[in-house]
Amino acid sequence: MTTPLPRPLPLSIFRDDEPVIQSHSLLNAARLPGVQVPLFGDTSAWDFNGVVRRNANLSEGSFRMNLNEGLASPEWNLTAREVAMVMANPRHEVVIDAGVHLPPEPFDVQTIIRTNSLLRTIVSWGRGNGMPDRLDGWRDTDFRRFTNWLATTKGRQAGTVMNYTAVIKRLHEIGPALAFGGPLVDPWPGKSARQAAKYEVASELSTPNVPPEIWFPLVRAAWTYVHTFAPDVLRAFHRYERLHGRVRQFSRDTITPHLEAWLADPASRIPLHAPEAPDHFGARREGVNWGLLRLFIQADPRGSAFSSDTRVGRLRQERVLQALEAGHPTTTGLIDDLAQVTRADGTTGPWHPGLDPRALTTLVSRMRDAAFCLVVALSMMRDSEIHEIRRGALVEHYNAPAIASSLDKGHRGRPGKHWWITDPVAEAITVAEAISVHEERVFAPLKRPNSTRAAHGAQMLECFVATVNNGSAWTGLEPIPGGRISPHMFRKTMAMLTDQFPGSEIALGLQLKHVAGRALANRSTLGYAAADTQWAHLLENAVDAARFRRFKDLFGAHKDSQPIGYGPRARSFSGAGLDQVESVAGV
Structure with a gap:
């Protein structure tokens, strides 16, 4: 049987040695x-x-x-x-x-x-x-x-x-x-x-809003991590770096006297493994944290100063245990004075069992995730635009705080853009920038400084939710209900809030100066602002509450004989309105 020879391919108009990229800008x-x-x-x-x-x-x-x-x-x-x-x-x-x-x-x-x-x-x-x-x-x-x-x-x-x-x-x-x-x-x-394809453009986007029962505890938790917990994590991280910078090379004869001098210092604290803690804080062991102790006494944290395989190592272990029995001060982490929280059972205590190096590795990533959560929830930036935030991106734009970043979707030239922001978003960017190890990017993988890999927005949200739920017994934060969330859903939710409920309690505190105009800039974004029945009743109550607080403030100013405004309408409201309220209420 004869196998037919394959037919040669026809000649292409392109040469094999031609580079594919000829019309794009090369790096x-x-x-x-x-x-x-x-x-x-x-x-x-x-x-x-x-x-x-x-x-x-x-x-x-x-x-x-x-x-x-x-x-x-x-x-x-x-x-x-x-x-x-x-x-x-x-x-x-x-x-x-x-x-x-x-x-x-x-x-x-x-x-x-x-x-x-x-x-x-x-x-x-x-x-x-x-x-x-x-x-x-x-x-x-x-x-x-x-x-x-x-x-x-x-x-x-x-x-x-x-x-x-x-x-x-x-x-x-x-x-x-x-x-x-x-x-x-x-x-x-x-x-x-x-x-x-018989594809009809719907007036409403298929992207759902983030349900309020998820939105509220998630944003509160992200703010708590960024504002309350992040300072502790950063202090512990900086101390960890300082301790690594002080590591010395000890000889066999000098490390024991150095240990004795360290134990004699009343300010020194023997590190112990923290009590049993949730899984996301890392696997825990009982007793002395020998690795952290080596770092405390300036020895190589991966060395054999307290090795059970050598006689001198066992003697040093016994000396430390004797100091413990004698009442030597202890610690469960790199720092002690952690922020205090009130838990669901009414008890008060530190928000974490102990920031040792193992817990610190996880928490640094979670702080980045919390910062991302705040930015995506409150800025209306796209996921791609948040990832484009560079160091030094916090600026003033027309005398208001803003983030400078780049537009991606539908903008081939990648023009610069400013997003006006609130103080919580600015604080979140500051925390993320302090944590980032990337030379330029704020939201980037934390393990390799020169990595070009991407940190996925949806995964960061998922990991943060798991962290909040697993650690709620210690942090006192409200657990976040299950349900799908994505960066795009937060953007749509914020557009709905600022368009449908511009006077609500939420919008009063979080509304961005440019958001409503940007959300309604073209036909494709009209669906972003569509009303949501999950939010309607809740936000109507918020509007009523905001109006009542405003009226209460005006009435208080009127009662203290302070002007509530200027012009005919202010005088009319003050005379015919607030005076009547005062007479009817008898106050």
């Missing part, structure tokens, strides 16, 4: 000689990390385009590479020569990668239905069968079907530039992708 590192950048001839994957700028909220994996999985056949692999190349360089001379005329702006890298993913699904369906490995061999009815399969068999929403429809129409548009061609005709002539 400086990608301009250096010898730096590897994606080339059109690369058939396995295109990695755009370090080549073009990646938004801070995106992971490294989301910036790699896989050309193997589902696209390994030579025909589909070439088509996928050509589609991406055309989208990355729409005004490439060979694209124009092929008769394809697209808008001059190149597609965003994320859009190119997403199109590649959608094409993979189209290819998979075609392979399962016996379709040829080239788009010009598909009929218009085949593409309509595919979108019907998405909607009926797979149950995809109209918005998702619209995305696939847009890709198919784009494949037809750029078909002359593809070696295997594109769809010969538009399967939906005279219709937009939205019309073809």
Whole structure:
């Protein structure tokens, strides 16, 4: 039996040695000689990390385009590479020569990668239905069968079907530039992708508001962590760094006398493992915290000064235990004077059992998460825009505190933007900046200072909720009910509050000066401000309470013979209104 030789691929309009990125701004590192950048001839994957700028909220994996999985056949692999190349360089001379005329702006890298993913699904369906490995061999009815399969068999929403429809129409548009061609005709002539998918723009967004029973305890907890607990964590962290900076190299003969001198100091405290605590505070052991004790006496915290495997180590352990029996002062952490809280059972005590190095590692991350929670709940910034906050971003804008960051969604040039903020948000940014180990970014992973990885907003919210609930017995904070929350939900909730209830107690305290105008700036954001039945009754009561407090303040000023305002309306209200109240009430 003779195996037929594979047919050679048709010649592409692009050269194999051409760089993929020709129309986007390259990072400086990608301009250096010898730096590897994606080339059109690369058939396995295109990695755009370090080549073009990646938004801070995106992971490294989301910036790699896989050309193997589902696209390994030579025909589909070439088509996928050509589609991406055309989208990355729409005004490439060979694209124009092929008769394809697209808008001059190149597609965003994320859009190119997403199109590649959608094409993979189209290819998979075609392979399962016996379709040829080239788009010009598909009929218009085949593409309509595919979108019907998405909607009926797979149950995809109209918005998702619209995305696939847009890709198919784009494949037809750029078909002359593809070696295997594109769809010969538009399967939906005279219709937009939205019309073809029967996608109707709803007046209300599908994104739900954060329920009030979650919003209130979550925001209160975030503020408590940022305002009350964070100073303790930062003090403990700074002391931990100072202790590490004082570590000395002791000889075998000098460490024991140094230990004796340390025990003789009345200010020294022997560190003990904290009493049993919730899981998120770390696994606990009983007795002396030997690792922290080594750090206290300036010895290597990972050394063998108190090792049970040596005779001299056991003798030092016995000496410390003797000091404990004699009443030597103890501690359960790096600092002692923690903030005091009142717990649900009425008792008062420190908010944490002991800030030792193990607990500190977790709590530093949770402080960052609490700061993120406050910013996303009270600033109306998008998740991507919060991740773009850089060090020194707290500024004054028209004599009001503001955050300087960058717009991402729908703004290719990434213009600078100022968000007016309240004092709690400013304090949250300050805490996050003090904790961050990244050279530039405020909200970034905390383990590797030079990491380009992203800290995911939804995960930060999830981790913070778990921390609050697990530690409520110590912190006295109200547990947060279960339920889905995301950064986008907080943005919509804040828009609803500032539009529907501008005089409410919440809006009076938290409303941002620009929020209402920004939330209602265009049609797509009208749904953000839609009323929510979960909040309606609660906020109506808040409006009544706010009005009563205002009236009470005015009445108090009138009774003390102070002016409540100036002009005819103020005099009328003071004379005919407040005087009548005083006479009726008999006060």
